[in-house]
C-alpha cells in the first residue's frame with residue numbers, strides 16, 4: 001500500500017482533512033488537479049461568513065461551535081488570524097427564513113443574540129436603509145473566515161507532518177481493489193487503504209451515484225469602493241445577510257480589496273464544474289448595485305472587481321458527509337451547498353475520523369447519502 005489515505009481535491013474540505021490525517025501520523029497524500037490557491041472551484045474570494053445561529057437549521061449549531069474551536073486551534077498552531085468576529089446581522093421581514101430561522105436557532109441553543117427593529121437598526125447601523133417592519137437578529141459571534149489563508153495553513157501543517165501534496169494531478173478514477181483503493185491519475189496510479197473524495201463541484205465525476213443529486217449554481221462576488229468608506233470598515237459594518245423583496249444578498253466589511261457583496265441566489269446554472277469561467281459582467285454588477293441602492297446605499301460606489309464562483313447544491317441544501325454505501329473505504333465530502341466553508345475546520349476532523357475508524361463523535365446523521373434517495377431520516381437533534 002502506498003498510503004493509508006489519499007485525499008482527492010485540496011480545496012476547503014480536502015486541505016482540512018489532509019491536515020487532520022497527517023497530524024494523526026497517517027501516511028497521506030493530497031491530490032489536486034489545479035495549482036495551489038486556484039480560483040476555479042468554490043473556495044476563493046477573500047472571505048466566508050461564519051455564524052452560530054444557523055437559519056438553515058438549528059441542528060447545525062453544535063457543528064458550528066466545534067468549527068469555531070477548530071479555527072481557534074488552527075490559529076494557535078500557526079500564529080495567523082483566520083477568523084475575525086465582526087458580529088452578524090440577519091435581516092428580513094417577520095416570517096422570512098433568514099430572520100425566523102436565525103432567531104429559532106439562537107433561542108433553541110441559548111446563543112447570545114438580540115432582536116433589533118428598524119428604529120434600533122437605524123440607531124446602531126445608520127448605513128443601512130431598511131424598509132419599515134424589517135427585523136434583524138444580531139449575533140456578536142458572527143464574522144468571517146479567510147478561505148485562501150485557511151486552506152494554505154491546513155496544507156502547510158499537513159506538509160509539516162509529512163503529508164505529500166501533488167498539484168496538477170487530476171484523479172481520473174477510484175477503483176476498489178483487494179485490500180485498498182486504486183487511484184488512477186493522469187500521471188500514473190497509486191494505492192491507498194482509504195480515500196477521501198473532496199472534489200467539490202467535480203465530485204459527481206468520481207462518484208456517479210452522487211451526480212444526479214447535485215446542481216451547480218453560478219454565483220458572482222462583487223467588490224466596490226464604498227461611497228462612504230468609513231461606513232464599511234470592520235469596526236462599523238458587521239457581516240450581514242438581507243432577505244430582501246427581490247433578492248437575498250450578503251456582504252462583508254472592506255478588509256482590503258473593497259466592500260464585498262453577493263447574491264445568495266443563483267446567477268445561472270452550470271452543466272458541469274468545468275463550465276465555470278470568470279465571465280462576470282454588467283448584468284451581474286447591476287443586480288448587486290440595485291440591491292445596495294435599496295438597502296445599503298453607503299456601500300455602492302465604483303466597482304473594483306468581480307469574481308465568479310459556484311455553489312454545488314443538494315436538493316435539500318444539506319451536506320453529504322458519509323461513507324460510500326457500496327464501499328466504506330471511500331469517504332464522501334460534498335461541497336456543502338453554498339454554506340460549508342465555515343465548517344471546513346470541523347469537517348476536516350470528521351473526514352479524518354471516518355477515514356481512520358469509520359465513525360465520528362460528531363453528529364452527521366443529517367448528511368447521509370441514503371436520505372438523497374428517500375431512505376432513512378435525519379435524526380440530528382434540533
Ligand SMILES: Cc1cc2nc3c(=O)[nH]c(=O)nc-3n(C[C@H](O)[C@H](O)[C@H](O)COP(=O)(O)OP(=O)(O)OC[C@H]3O[C@@H](n4cnc5c(N)ncnc54)[C@H](O)[C@@H]3O)c2cc1C
Nearest residue numbers: 009011012013033041042043049171200309335340341342
Ligand atoms: C461565492 C460563494 C460564497 C460562499 N459563501 C460562503 C459563506 O459565506 N460561508 C460559508 O460557510 N460557505 C460559503 N460558501 C460555500 C463554501 O465556500 C463551500 O461549501 C466550500 O468552499 C466547498 O469546499 P470544497 O472543498 O468542497 O470544494 P473546493 O474548495 O472547490 O475544492 C474542491 C477541489 O477539488 C479539486 N478537484 C476536483 N476534481 C478533482 C480531481 N478529479 N482530481 C483532483 N482534484 C480535483 C478542485 O480543483 C478543487 O480544488 C460559498 C461558496 C461560494 C461559491
